[in-house]
Amino acid sequence: MDKKATDITCAKYPINLRRVRKNKKIRDLFSSTFIPTSALIQPYFVYEGLDHPEELKSIAGQKKHNIKSVIKEIEFALTKNISSFLLFIIPEKKIISINVNDFNFDFDCEVISKIKNIFKDEIILFTDVCLCSHTANGHCEVNANNDLTIDILTKKAVLHASAGTDVVSPSDMMDGRIKSIRIALNQNSMNDRLIMSYSSKFSSNFYGPFRAAAESTPAFGDRKSYQLDPRNIGDAIRSSMRDIDDGADILMVKPAAQYLDIIYRIKNHNNKSKDFPLAAYQVSGEYQALHLMAAANLLKFEDAYIESLISIKRAGADLIITYGATRYQEHL
Ligand code: PBG
Numbered sequence: 111m112d113k114k115a116t117d118i119t120c121a122k123y124p125i126n127l128r129r130v131r132k133n134k135k136i137r138d139l140f141s142s143t144f145i146p147t148s149a150l151i152q153p154y155f156v157y158e159g160l161d162h163p164e165e166l167k168s169i170a171g172q173k174k175h176n177i178k179s180v181i182k183e184i185e186f187a188l189t190k191n192i193s194s195f196l197l198f199i200i201p202e203k204k205i206i207s208i209n210v211n212d213f214n215f216d217f218d219c220e221v222i223s224k225i226k227n228i229f230k231d232e233i234i235l236f237t238d239v240c241l242c243s244h245t246a247n248g249h250c251e252v253n254a255n256n257d258l259t260i261d262i263l264t265k266k267a268v269l270h271a272s273a274g275t276d277v278v279s280p281s282d283m284m285d286g287r288i289k290s291i292r293i294a295l296n297q298n299s300m301n302d303r304l305i306m307s308y309s310s311k312f313s314s315n316f317y318g319p320f321r322a323a324a325e326s327t328p329a330f331g332d333r334k335s336y337q338l339d340p341r342n343i344g345d346a347i348r349s350s351m352r353d354i355d356d357g358a359d360i361l362m363v364k365p366a367a368q369y370l371d372i373i374y375r376i377k378n379h380n381n382k383s384k385d386f387p388l389a390a391y392q393v394s395g396e397y398q399a400l401h402l403m404a405a406a407n408l409l410k411f412e413d414a415y416i417e418s419l420i421s422i423k424r425a426g427a428d429l430i431i432t433y434g435a436t437r438y439q440e441h442l
Pocket residue numbers: 238240242250281282316317318319320321326333392393394395
């Protein structure tokens with residue numbers, strides 16, 4: 111062998127990991143994490159009795175919508191290739207009663223049917239099924255009674271589906287609600303409707319901006335007896351596996367950034383969970399934190415936002431619920 115050539119080859123350590131980082135084209139060639147717009151779900155807040163849409167101060171770029179303005183917003187989103195929406199519908203009247211029949215979902219049904227009649231199968235409509243925007247005390251559970259709450263939630267889910275919801279999305283965390291909702295949907299000839307279960311929704315500090323928006327801050331106590339404890343990994347796994355068996359179509363981990371390990375664990379728990387659709391909810395506090403840092407010139411929002419979504423996807427989420435979905439493409 112040519113001695114000189116050998117000397118040259120051995121002059122530097124032969125493995126150079128920086129080769130794959132050399133320039134943008136090469137970095138793109140080796141990137142392995144992609145998020146299509148079809149994997150993003152945009153939440154909207156729709157309020158009863160609202161004459162004009164208003165800025166939502168607690169979550170940057172979000173609005174308090176009425177029916178007319180949310181329809182406009184959906185038209186805009188479609189031009190950005192976003193066609194999945196998660197609606198939080200906020201009634202004017204708050205309820206003290208513990209009677210199932212006193213809970214009225216007429217406004218919910220009006221919003222859902224008006225939207226679905228316009229957009230039909232051009233959009234996938236997810237609607238939140240919880241009671242915290244209805245109850246006067248802001249709790250998701252009525253009268254500290256799990257099963258009574260399930261009855262009301264099941265009624266809400268069936269009414270939503272009848273009005274046109276494609277994916278009912280219970281965020282309440284009552285135990286056993288997925289099975290009850292699945293059975294009721296099927297009994298009402300709606301076995302084609304999907305359920306996105308908030309299967310591992312943690313009792314988190316990062317929901318603050320949302321609660322201000324959804325008028326759902328608990329008047330007393332907390333949600334720790336129904337939402338998961340951040341320290342309990344096993345509960346997240348068991349709750350997810352149980353909801354698969356109970357008839358959920360999509361599981362969810364919420365929040366996302368603080369629970370990336372949970373996303374990874376659920377995706378890799380066993381064959382059943384590996385192939386099961388998993389959503390992650392980048393919650394209001396995660397999203398708003400990026401905006402606040404950007405406002406203080408500590409980072410560039412667009413870049414930090416894309417990084418935050420990539421990390422959620424890399425952990426194993428198939429779908430991401432994020433307040434910035436409609437701006438994703440322009441931030442890329
Ligand atoms: C209510 C609900 C919450 C969120 C979604 N549904 C708040 C809570 O449980 O207190 C949080 C969403 C967010 O922070 O973006 N059941």
